[in-house]
């Protein structure tokens with residue numbers, strides 16, 4: 756009689772929750788992304804609080820705009836998809852369907868008393884049929900342009916708290932992360948989510 760203990764060894768376990776692609780976007784690319792982002796309307800970002808979608812500056816203070824897929828932004832969607840597919844194959848191994856949301860262009864305005872920020876949260880979201888699985892964050896601003904604003908992950912050493920411009924930071928959408936208060940300058944980021952069928 757067979758038992759699960761006699762199963763042959765399976766594929767390698769890929770349980771990595773964070774991976775990065777350094778220098779994924781050139782300075783020229785980043786300028787083009789900022790141009791796309793500045794061309795769309797932006798509004799204060801909302802959070803999901805007790806079944807209500809609302810602005811809550813205690814948790815999140817940033818403006819967001821949405822970059823739709825158009826002939827002008829197609830290269831950006833393509834490039835993100837390429838990096839995401841490669842990182843997913845090597846580190847995450849998720850079943851993914853693709854982008855079901857537009858790309859989020861995010862602006863954190865620096866201030867001592869009302870700093871732009873986003874407290875600890877997960878991205879997974881409320882769409883249970885096609886949850887966000889892989890989150891991608893690209894820092895568009897150079898570290899000299901702002902103070903504070905490190906992107907941090909829980910359970911990942913703080914040496915990886917990053918301000919590294921032009922990298923793709925990819926992480927499982929259930930990983931807790933935050934953007935520390937921006938006390939000076941302006942921090943811009945691009946955020947994308949890749950969704951897929953429910954985890955089994």
Ligand SMILES: O=C(O)CCC(=O)C(=O)O
Pocket residue numbers: 859861873878892906932933934944945946
């Ligand atoms: O701006 C960032 O670096 C990350 C933002 C973020 O975590 C989000 O919008 O879900």
Ligand SMILES: [Fe+2]
Pocket residue numbers: 876877878932
């Ligand atoms: Fe997030």
